[in-house]
Amino acid sequence: MNATFNNFAEPPGVFIEEELEARGWLQADLAYILSMSASTVNQIIRGKCGINAEMAKALSEAFGTSPDLFLNLQKAWELRQANDPDPGIAKRSLMQSSYPLREMIKRGWIEDGTPEILEYQISDFFEKDSTNKTSPLAHAAKRIGLSEDIPPAQNAWLFRVIKIAKEMVIPRYSEKKLKETVAQIASFRAEPAEIRHVPRLLSECGVRFVVVEKLPGSKIDGVCTWLDKQSPVIGMTNLHDRVDNFWFVLSHEISHVLHKHGQGAAIIDVETGHQEQDIVSEERQANKDAAQFCVDQQKMNNFYARKKPYFYARDVIAFANRVGVHPGIIVGQIQKRTGDHRYLKAHQVSIRDILLSSATYDGWGHVAPVYS
Numbered sequence: 001m002n003a004t005f006n007n008f009a010e011p012p013g014v015f016i017e018e019e020l021e022a023r024g025w026l027q028a029d030l031a032y033i034l035s036m037s038a039s040t041v042n043q044i045i046r047g048k049c050g051i052n053a054e055m056a057k058a059l060s061e062a063f064g065t066s067p068d069l070f071l072n073l074q075k076a077w078e079l080r081q082a083n084d085p086d087p088g089i090a091k092r093s094l095m096q097s098s099y100p101l102r103e104m105i106k107r108g109w110i111e112d113g114t115p116e117i118l119e120y121q122i123s124d125f126f127e128k129d130s131t132n133k134t135s136p137l138a139h140a141a142k143r144i145g146l147s148e149d150i151p152p153a154q155n156a157w158l159f160r161v162i163k164i165a166k167e168m169v170i171p172r173y174s175e176k177k178l179k180e181t182v183a184q185i186a187s188f189r190a191e192p193a194e195i196r197h198v199p200r201l202l203s204e205c206g207v208r209f210v211v212v213e214k215l216p217g218s219k220i221d222g223v224c225t226w227l228d229k230q231s232p233v234i235g236m237t238n239l240h241d242r243v244d245n246f247w248f249v250l251s252h253e254i255s256h257v258l259h260k261h262g263q264g265a266a267i268i269d270v271e272t273g274h275q276e277q278d279i280v281s282e283e284r285q286a287n288k289d290a291a292q293f294c295v296d297q298q299k300m301n302n303f304y305a306r307k308k309p310y311f312y313a314r315d316v317i318a319f320a321n322r323v324g325v326h327p328g329i330i331v332g333q334i335q336k337r338t339g340d341h342r343y344l345k346a347h348q349v350s351i352r353d354i355l356l357s358s359a360t361y362d363g364w365g366h367v368a369p370v371y372s
Contacts, residue, residue: 011047012073019063033062050074091115095122100153103215108367109160126159153215154268158223161235164360164368165208165227173206173230175258181205182254186293189325192243192351198250199359207257208233211355213363218270221249224256225266232257238355239271242348244332246355248290255289256282294329303330304337313344 020030027045031038043049051059051074056067092115095101099122105112110121122128150158181201188194202209208227214220214237223235234253238246252269256262261282269283279287291297303319311334313327320327327347335341352364362368 011077012051012070013045013047015073016059017045030062034058047077050078088115092118095119098152099126100156100215100217103153104156107213107215107363109156125163126155150268151218153218154220154270157212157215157218157220157237158225158235158266158268160362161210161212161223161233162225162227163370164210164212164362165231165233165235167368167370168203168208168210168360170203170208171206173232178202178205178207178254178258182251182258182293187324189247189294189329190320192326192349192354195243195246195351195354196358198355202234206230206232207254209359210235211238211359211361211363212368213237213361214239221245221269221271222253223266223268224253224262226263229263232262238352241350241352242332243326243328243351244294244348246351247294247329248332251293252286252290254293255286259285261286291333295323295325295333299323300330300333304334309338311343313347316344316347 016030020027027041028038031041034041040049044051044055051070053067053071056070056074059070060067092101095115095118101118101122104110104125110118110125112118113121181204185194185198185201188197199209208231210233212235219239220237221239222237223233225233225235227233234250234257236246236249236253239249249269256267259282261267267282269286300323307315316330316334317327320330326349327344328349331344331347335343355361356364360368
């Protein structure tokens with residue numbers, strides 16, 4: 001018994017009927033063999049009743065063949081009868097493989113629609129030209145210590161930061177004023193509430209400061225990029241909502257700006273787990289500057305050496321008061337050195353609500369208006 005079902009355009013019952021004829025059997029004979037009613041056999045032969053696994057086994061016993069034959073005949077028939085799928089499925093699948101499409105829709109960055117509408121919006125969002133090539137920003141952006149292209153979620157986040165930054169109207173960038181502002185905001189380190197002044201002060205220096213919530217699956221801390229040679233942009237995610245992380249990431253990105261990093265290639269800072277010696281020189285410089293901004297490193301090293309391995313809250317608070325920073329910043333430094341992030345976590349207070357009260361931001365239920 002042989003059957004070709006790759007192009008089988010008829011129900012399995014046609015094959016069964018031909019087999020009955022070859023054997024000289026009636027439908028009633030098959031019904032008797034299978035111990036079932038003649039009407040059930042008739043429905044199978046007419047294609048009114050499908051063949052399940054149990055029936056396939058019974059038929060295989062009756063005809064001396066494999067149950068797979070009948071199951072495959074049934075499957076081939078059902079596939080032939082099935083409606084063609086929505087042609088948009090393949091297009092949406094391709095887009096989702098290249099971009100965080102669903103999350104972009106969810107966040108309000110683009111609107112859901114037909115594949116053609118989605119393709120148009122994706123092209124506009126990522127600033128693709130007539131040759132369908134993405135703006136160089138996408139390919140120039142770097143992860144810490146890595147030269148590979150950034151993942152889709154990070155790429156989309158970067159472009160969202162840039163789109164929002166382009167909407168901001170602020171004074172011309174002044175490096176001199178930014179340096180003066182760094183000294184001014186250093187006085188805010190002891191009191192988290194003072195963080196509310198940071199967005200305004202950066203804006204007055206000509207630095208576009210944008211906070212965009214991260215997309216799922218990404219571990220972005222921040223970015224330094226430039227709209228042009230005189231328009232620096234600092235983007236942050238507030239990935240770790242802690243006072244110490246805020247000041248470290250902010251001062252890290254300011255260091256990039258002051259060193260003119262990211263002018264030809266946006267620098268995205270993400271958590272990679274790389275050792276300090278394995279990351280690129282720009283990152284080492286920014287890390288060094290950020291650590292020094294958070295707390296004088298010589299004083300921090302001396303405190304750490306004196307107190308290791310026992311760091312009591314009273315000692316941390318006293319040292320923080322002495323150097324004029326919040327205790328949470330000292331806790332963060334201790335955690336970095338020990339690799340143990342359980343130390344005195346209560347002092348690492350949240351700053352998100354304070355930050356978002358004055359910053360230009362996108363996420364956490366809010367969609368920043370973008371008109372271009």
